[in-house]
Amino acid sequence: MVQVAVMGYGVVGSGVVEVLSEHSESIAKRAKEQIDIKYILDIREFPDSPFVSRFTKNFDDILNDDDVKVVAEVMGGVHPAYEFTKQCLLKGKSVVTSNKELVATKGAELLEIARQNNVNYLFEASVGGGIPIIRPISQCLAANEVIEIAGILNGTTNFILTKMIRENMSFDDALGMAQKLGYAEKNPAADVEGHDACRKICILASLAYGKHVYPQYVHTNGITGMTLEDVAYASSWGGVIKLIGQVKRLDDGQLDITVEPMFIEKNSQLANVDDVFNGILVRGDATGDVVFYGKGAGKLPTASAVVADIIDCVKHLKARKYLHWIDGGDDIVKPYSQTVYPVYIRLESSLGKQAVTEKVTALFKNARSILRTNAPENEFAFVTDDMLVYEQENAVNALEQDGIHVLSKIRISDL
Amino acid sequence: MVQVAVMGYGVVGSGVVEVLSEHSESIAKRAKEQIDIKYILDIREFPDSPFVSRFTKNFDDILNDDDVKVVAEVMGGVHPAYEFTKQCLLKGKSVVTSNKELVATKGAELLEIARQNNVNYLFEASVGGGIPIIRPISQCLAANEVIEIAGILNGTTNFILTKMIRENMSFDDALGMAQKLGYAEKNPAADVEGHDACRKICILASLAYGKHVYPQYVHTNGITGMTLEDVAYASSWGGVIKLIGQVKRLDDGQLDITVEPMFIEKNSQLANVDDVFNGILVRGDATGDVVFYGKGAGKLPTASAVVADIIDCVKHLKARKYLHWIDGGDDIVKPYSQTVYPVYIRLESSLGKQAVTEKVTALFKNARSILRTNAPENEFAFVTDDMLVYEQENAVNALEQDGIHVLSKIRISDL
Numbered sequence: 040m041v042q043v044a045v046m047g048y049g050v051v052g053s054g055v056v057e058v059l060s061e062h063s064e065s066i067a068k069r070a071k072e073q074i075d076i077k078y079i080l081d082i083r084e085f086p087d088s089p090f091v092s093r094f095t096k097n098f099d100d101i102l103n104d105d106d107v108k109v110v111a112e113v114m115g116g117v118h119p120a121y122e123f124t125k126q127c128l129l130k131g132k133s134v135v136t137s138n139k140e141l142v143a144t145k146g147a148e149l150l151e152i153a154r155q156n157n158v159n160y161l162f163e164a165s166v167g168g169g170i171p172i173i174r175p176i177s178q179c180l181a182a183n184e185v186i187e188i189a190g191i192l193n194g195t196t197n198f199i200l201t202k203m204i205r206e207n208m209s210f211d212d213a214l215g216m217a218q219k220l221g222y223a224e225k226n227p228a229a230d231v232e233g234h235d236a237c238r239k240i241c242i243l244a245s246l247a248y249g250k251h252v253y254p255q256y257v258h259t260n261g262i263t264g265m266t267l268e269d270v271a272y273a274s275s276w277g278g279v280i281k282l283i284g285q286v287k288r289l290d291d292g293q294l295d296i297t298v299e300p301m302f303i304e305k306n307s308q309l310a311n312v313d314d315v316f317n318g319i320l321v322r323g324d325a326t327g328d329v330v331f332y333g334k335g336a337g338k339l340p341t342a343s344a345v346v347a348d349i350i351d352c353v354k355h356l357k358a359r360k361y362l363h364w365i366d367g368g369d370d371i372v373k374p375y376s377q378t379v380y381p382v383y384i385r386l387e388s389s390l391g392k393q394a395v396t397e398k399v400t401a402l403f404k405n406a407r408s409i410l411r412t413n414a415p416e417n418e419f420a421f422v423t424d425d426m427l428v429y430e431q432e433n434a435v436n437a438l439e440q441d442g443i444h445v446l447s448k449i450r451i452s453d454l
Numbered sequence: 455m456v457q458v459a460v461m462g463y464g465v466v467g468s469g470v471v472e473v474l475s476e477h478s479e480s481i482a483k484r485a486k487e488q489i490d491i492k493y494i495l496d497i498r499e500f501p502d503s504p505f506v507s508r509f510t511k512n513f514d515d516i517l518n519d520d521d522v523k524v525v526a527e528v529m530g531g532v533h534p535a536y537e538f539t540k541q542c543l544l545k546g547k548s549v550v551t552s553n554k555e556l557v558a559t560k561g562a563e564l565l566e567i568a569r570q571n572n573v574n575y576l577f578e579a580s581v582g583g584g585i586p587i588i589r590p591i592s593q594c595l596a597a598n599e600v601i602e603i604a605g606i607l608n609g610t611t612n613f614i615l616t617k618m619i620r621e622n623m624s625f626d627d628a629l630g631m632a633q634k635l636g637y638a639e640k641n642p643a644a645d646v647e648g649h650d651a652c653r654k655i656c657i658l659a660s661l662a663y664g665k666h667v668y669p670q671y672v673h674t675n676g677i678t679g680m681t682l683e684d685v686a687y688a689s690s691w692g693g694v695i696k697l698i699g700q701v702k703r704l705d706d707g708q709l710d711i712t713v714e715p716m717f718i719e720k721n722s723q724l725a726n727v728d729d730v731f732n733g734i735l736v737r738g739d740a741t742g743d744v745v746f747y748g749k750g751a752g753k754l755p756t757a758s759a760v761v762a763d764i765i766d767c768v769k770h771l772k773a774r775k776y777l778h779w780i781d782g783g784d785d786i787v788k789p790y791s792q793t794v795y796p797v798y799i800r801l802e803s804s805l806g807k808q809a810v811t812e813k814v815t816a817l818f819k820n821a822r823s824i825l826r827t828n829a830p831e832n833e834f835a836f837v838t839d840d841m842l843v844y845e846q847e848n849a850v851n852a853l854e855q856d857g858i859h860v861l862s863k864i865r866i867s868d869l
Contacts (some may be wrong), residue, residue, distance in 0.1 A: 058597050058740060071598045163594060169741030171586070171594030179578060179586030181484045182473050209681035285492055299497060311726060325473060325758035326584030329748035332723060333741060343740035346597035 040073040044101040046123060047114035048081040048094075051137050051164070054342025054364055055111050056090060059349070066346065070353040077107055080114075084288045104222040109352045111345050112136040121145050128152045128160060135348035137164035137341050143238035147251035147366040157359060161348040166192065167240045167317050169340025170333040176246050176321060177362055183323030185247040187287040189454055192239040194315035194335045195223045195230040196262050196282045200300075201313045203270050204279050210265050222315055228248050232261035233282065233298040239285030242321075244296055248288060250367035252296060258375035260299035271411040272385060272420045278304045281312070283452060293373040301452040302383055302422075309454055320454065333378070381451040383409075384435070385420040388443040395419050398441055402434035422451060455488040458769045459516040462529035463496040463509075466552050466579070469757025470526050471505060474764070481761065485768040488637075492522055495529075517541055519552040524767045525586040526760050536560050543567045543575060545749035548771070550763035552579035552756050558653035562666035562781040572774060576763040579682060581607065581654045582732050584755025585748040591661050591736060592777055598738030600662040602702035604869055605629050607654040609730035609750045610638045611677050611697045615715075616728045618685050619694050625680050637730055647676035648697065648713040655699030659711055663703060665782035667711060675714035684862050687800060687835045693719045696727070698867060702787040708788040716867040717798055717837075724869055735869065791844040796866040798824075799850070800835040803858040813856055817849035837866060 040194075043059075045052050059066065061074055067073045078101050079093045088094070098119075101107055110127045111135055114120045120141050124134050129152060136142065142149075142162045153160040163173045176185070191197050195217055202213035214231065217223035229235050237259040244252040262282050273280045281303050286296040294367045303310045308330045312318030317335025322328050334340045384403070388395050396419075405424040414420075426434075435445050458474075460467050474481065474491055482488045485536045493516050494508045503509070513534075516522055526540045529535045529547055535556050539549050544567060551557065568575035578588045582605075591600070606612050610632055617628035629646065632638035644650050652674040659667040677697050679761075688695045696718050701711040718725045723745045727733030732750025737743050749755045799818070803810050811834075814821045820839040830834075841849075850860045 060597070062597060065599065066597060153516075169598075169738070170744050174585035174594055175590060178766060179589055179759065179762050181765045182477060182481060182758040184480065186479070260610060323584070323758065325754040327749045327755060329585050329746070331744070333744035337742075339740040340742060343597040343738065347594050350596045351593060357723075370682065405756035 040075050041070070041108050041356070042077040042106045043109040043111065043349060044078040044080065044107045045076060045111045045113065046080040046101070047112065048079050048083070048085065049113065049115070049336045051341050051345065052079070052081070052113040053114060054112070055345050057340065058342045058346045066350060070350045073351050074353060077104065080126050098123055102130055108356055109133045109135065109349055110136055111349060113345060114138065115140065116140055117144055124149055124160070125152060128158055130157055131156055131158055131182070133159040133161070133352040135161045135345055135352060137162070137345050139165040139238040139242060140220065141244065143241040143254050146242065146245060147364055152361050154359065154363065159352050159355060159359065161351060161362060162242070162449040163348050164341045165243050167319060167331065167333070168335040169344050170317060170319070170331050170335060170336060172243070172319055172331050173246065173362070175331065176243065176408060180321060180323050183325045185321060186324055187285070187322040188240070188243050188247060188319065189283055189285040189309065189314045189452070190240065190243070190319035191281055191309055191317055191337065192236040192284045192319070193230055193282060194317060195227065196236070197312065197317070198222050198315045199231070199263070200262060200280055200282065203265065203267060203312070207267060209267060210263070223374060231263050233259040236282060236284045237298045240286055240296060242299060244286040244294060245364045246362070247286070247366070248294060249364050250295060250371055251364055252367055252372060256369060256372040258297045259297065262300050264447070266447065268385060268411070269449060272383065272409055273302050275411050276302060276383065276409050276422060278302050279306065279310050280311060280449065283309070289353065289373055294371055295373050295378050297375065297378070299450055301450045303452050303454055307454045350409045376427070376432070378428050379425050380453070381423050381425050382431055383447070383449045383451055384440065384445060385418065385447040386443050386445045387417050388419065389417050390443065392419070395443060398438060399409035402437055455490050456485070456771070457490050457492040457521045458524040458526065458764060459495065459522045460491060460494040461495040461516070462527065462528045463494050463498070463500065464528070464530070464715060465753045466528040466760065467494070467496070467526070469730065469753040470760050473754065473757045473761045481765060483591055485765045487768050489768060490658060491518065496646040501823055505724050513532045513538055514576065514665055514699065516659055517545055522547060522805050524548045524550065524764055526764060527553055528760060529553065530555065532556055532559055539564055540567060542574055543571055543609045543834060546571055548574040548576070550576045550760055550767060551656065552577070552760050553600055554580040554650070554653040554657060558656040558669050561657065561660060562779055565686060569774065574767050574770060576766060576777060577657070578763050579759035581657050582734060582746065582748070583750040583752060584763050585734070585750060586761050587658070587734055587746050588661065589776070590746065591658065595736060595738050595741065598740045600736060600738055602700070602737040603655070603658050603662060603697055604700040604724065604867070605655070605658070605734035606696055606727045606732055607651040607699045607734070607750065608645055608697060609732060610642065611638065611651070612727065612732070613637050614646070615677060615680070615695055615697065618680065618682060622682060624747045625678070646678050648674040651697060651699045652713045653695065655701055655711060655713060659701040659709060660779045660782070661777070662701070663709065664779050665786055666779055667709060667782055667787060671784060671787040673712045673714065677715050679862070680715060681801050683826070683833070684800060684864060687798065687824055688717050690826050691717060691798065691824050691837060693717050694725050695864065696724060698724070710788050710793050712790065712793070712864055716807065718867050718869055722867070722869045723808065743753060791847070793843050794840050795868070796838050796840050797846055798837045798864045798866055799863070800833065800862040801853065801858050801860045802832050803834065804832050805858065807834070810858060815851055
């Protein structure tokens, strides 16, 4: 029998306890050991829980109990999850987690501590909920050079965009509906401003390229500014708008990594990933495109990924698993202004079609006008060829100085 | 340094050698050991190969060389691959393979020999080419009960069906094109008659349910009878025809496992898997639907999966990996005639609409007529509710006795 502790009894934590207890028999068969939950750490009280005797408010109970070999950290947030995780690893306990914020900000350090103490730090649940993605990238694609990873990594924003695209719902209405359905939190900033997706693409990039990419170096743009006008133009262009976390290695070795809304062509594999689903495309030099699709969040999917990691730790109590990356410097990310991509721009001007067209074609590379039905007279939209971001920005500034107001600027994906 | 041998220098074998040598540095980093190809086994001669000194025609060179720790069997076919694999495992060498035929027919036995000799027998490349699927099912979904697996598992037939659906090409023309492009072999039977897909669904079923399911117990129907008329009716019904390998566990513990063409609704995740791509849906009780998508064949995708298994073996030279299932009896598969599903039927009769409708509604459960443009006067088509297969067959026989000729009968999927 192997004893484990669960730290945090929120949505994921209670799911972990549920999966471990309800599937205990089949899990024991797979882990080749009975798995017993010795402690559940939470500051709240759960007097009616069937596990009431396992609850503790004192982290030291777990830390100082040498019988506890594996700890599931499902508290979320950086503190005190970071301190707790570090202490467990130093004490020779393996730790598994769904905490993307912690992995994205402290992963390299915690992986190194795990290595030094010959224990495991696993985090399959931190990206894509129940979709297997961390292991496939680190194991199955081990014989590939990863050219690019691009994903719809946040279900909340994908739900909102889907409602805007499919039902012509405004951003505010769609957000309200997502909150009502429990898909979005009261304070939805981490989702709609792209921070959640940013943490996830940082974890995938670190894994694929072996060096920690910290979220603060990643240009991150959410979907708060998204309008139905942009959705209509995307459709007339032949695609949809999705919030994409993307990373690729450039020829000079730096990473082009961003989180932002993008125009995606309708026949792209990511264009049909709708509602709260996630889709992650991994482009390998040998495999070509491989896509993983499923529910990226939710109590049971995420809990089942955490439990799969617990099983793996139990099977590898004396062996180290594969996951590792080293600390990354501040120069591994190409500055956003120096990245290159085509762009869609929507603008407003009373100068008239001919004058606007002249200015736009002079400033933007191969600008082609696109149209939508019922556009007001003074609205114009176009798409460009590849341009450096700072050239895009200079061109936008030049338009503004001529009294042409830029309403939207959205990246066009090469996916 | 770890020495390995590659048995078979065909498409996959030469790809394995290519990936191992061209990525040797990054592979060494991942495996934490340099990997050296000591032997390549092939009965042919390759005097111009840069690896000419490694070739041998004598299997015993590999078998009796204790320096060879890992062997890649990429010969295909059951014999002599089976004997070679067995002898290698018995000698304490780990074996990795892309040979689905061998795994599907001898998997349980070879896995047991591997277990007894404390070595590994891995076969990520046997299903889905470069798409990670074996490991995700066995590891990441370990905390799930697998409710169902359904997949487009054969790229050749999917290419042919895609051409029929998208370009209205006849089966024969599409097959000819597939042969011209190198997607189909001169003798295409293994692909178009469903045997290749059958081997793959057997491997996935064995893995998910822990008991070997042998291909001879699986009802297997290919796409040779497929017509453009059926494609048109599928479209008017709201879907497409795909060759699906499917397995689910029934309440009585038996497996409903088949390979056959099915009507798939347009909004199903598998409906948009086109051309030579594969898509595999795994329905877990906790994760819900997870879909894996990518190129299911090809030299480099398959080779990269084989190499990933080699890396895994090198990292686990003294440890056993997770893969295992036991021998299955002949009673684990529900007899096909006792399975239940709705069906599409197309028929030909000169009895006239009213007479045909009367007979059909009397014999089939809730039969609803479906239409296509330009159908001849004497053609009729309908879809039913769930029916036992032997009831379907009895009803078809009754129609035939009344002079109504059944042209097509295709399963309707619940995906």
